[in-house]
């Protein structure tokens with residue numbers, strides 16, 4: 001909370017300019033990231049103590065400054081590459097407080113960023129100005145029991161969404177990491193094991209409340225502010241305003257079978273078969289394939305690469321996981337298999353636990369018909385060139401298809417329809433264990449591997465919820481043919497780009 005005693009001198013921080021998304025402090029340190037040193041930028045003046053006191057009054061004291069306990073913990077993002085210290089944190093509890101914080105930060109001429117779960121891959125919820133932290137604005141309530149509509153508050157973490165869904169006996173399309181924020185997840189699409197059955201998460205969005213740059217509260221849905229509603233279904237967080245509520249369609253949570261399988265022999269053959277046969281599986285099936293490459297330490301211990309899959313099947317009569325995998329079931333090591341168990345119990349096995357570290361992700365979309373055995377062999381050859389870091393890395397295939405492809409590409413802002421797999425290659429490292437030069441080499445390998453996979457498998461586009469700061473023509477990659485309409489919506493609700501970041505949507 002904001003203390004009344006303020007430091008007597010003005011604070012200066014490094015910034016890029018008014019409302020501009022900032023370079024993280026760490027990126028100016030080449031050793032820290034393996035990144036290039038940036039040119040010095042002019043200092044940014046901190047508002048006077050009286051202004052901070054005003055903000056604190058507007059937010060009933062819910063403002064943190066750097067001298068407050070736990071400040072650095074509250075503002076630490078999941079990707080430590082972007083661990084930038086803000087001047088202050090406005091911890092909003094209501095739509096009115098969001099409006100007040102937004103007005104204040106514009107009056108001060110400070111850069112700002114909005115944050116819910118802080119899991120943005122590229123640091124777009126980090127700032128050296130005001131961090132508008134939504135995470136205390138959390139909760140889920142039933143709006144319409146008959147139709148299964150729930151209201152999720154704008155800062156709710158996925159953990160709470162899942163707990164409440166379990167309590168209600170319902171589910172949505174959701175991810176594996178419960179520390180991710182519902183806001184970022186929903187606004188950028190939202191993928192998970194149930195997406196082939198229900199569609200991507202933003203397909204389930206029935207309405208949302210947004211505070212736009214002019215401070216207005218807009219209830220956007222199919223009838224009111226319908227273009228803004230359209231844009232919030234895949235147009236990514238941080239572009240159109242601050243979403244303080246989401247209305248979501250939910251489904252009854254039915255029993256599932258779940259498994260993790262792995263293969264260490266004939267890996268290229270296994271991967272090819274998985275990628276080309278699983279798209280024929282029923283919509284009740286969802287999966288994610290990993291090809292995991294060992295860390296340097298694991299290599300010293302003789303560990304090699306491994307193909308594994310996590311899978312979920314909504315139990316319907318006569319279908320089992322074994323039927324779906326066919327002959328591959330017999331050759332797999334069954335890490336675990338749990339048949340016909342309650343939905344949320346199944347998620348306990350599928351969930352991933354993460355902690356903050358350093359990473360970069362690159363993604364694209366693939367159709368199974370374009371994947372050849374030769375392409376997979378070439379990827380296996382190329383993976384051997386990964387220099388390695390102190391952490392394992394993986395390239396992954398999230399199974400799309402099914403209901404993800406039911407909507408037309410322009411039905412919502414989420415354009416990526418008509419594909420079978422979302423491919424992504426990650427790079428993970430830790431500091432100071434991995435020296436800058438090694439990180440650079442690994443990032444170069446990641447770039448080359450990504451280009452190769454895209455070329456060999458005719459992959460295209462990129463998932464806006466896995467933002468990649470090194471991506472060329474990112475706006476086309478994330479939004480494709482929907483970009484012109486998104487820019488029109490931006491022009492209407494935020495013509496001066498009050499909301500902006502490194503890969504933000506610009507007004508038409």
Ligand SMILES: Cc1cc2nc3c(=O)[nH]c(=O)nc-3n(C[C@H](O)[C@H](O)[C@H](O)COP(=O)(O)OP(=O)(O)OC[C@H]3O[C@@H](n4cnc5c(N)ncnc54)[C@H](O)[C@@H]3O)c2cc1C
Nearest residue numbers: 116117118119120125175176181183184190191237238243
């Ligand atoms: C470990 C991990 C696991 C993941 N798993 C999945 C997965 O299974 N499926 C999937 O689809 N994605 C997954 N993601 C990606 C994730 O969905 C996106 O990174 C998402 O945008 C994160 O949301 P957040 O609220 O946690 O992030 P933040 O960093 O808080 O926000 C993300 C973006 O949205 C903006 N924003 C935040 N809150 C609001 C708001 N209330 N109104 C408007 N804009 C806002 C921010 O400014 C930022 O630009 C994962 C990411 C990580 C790091």
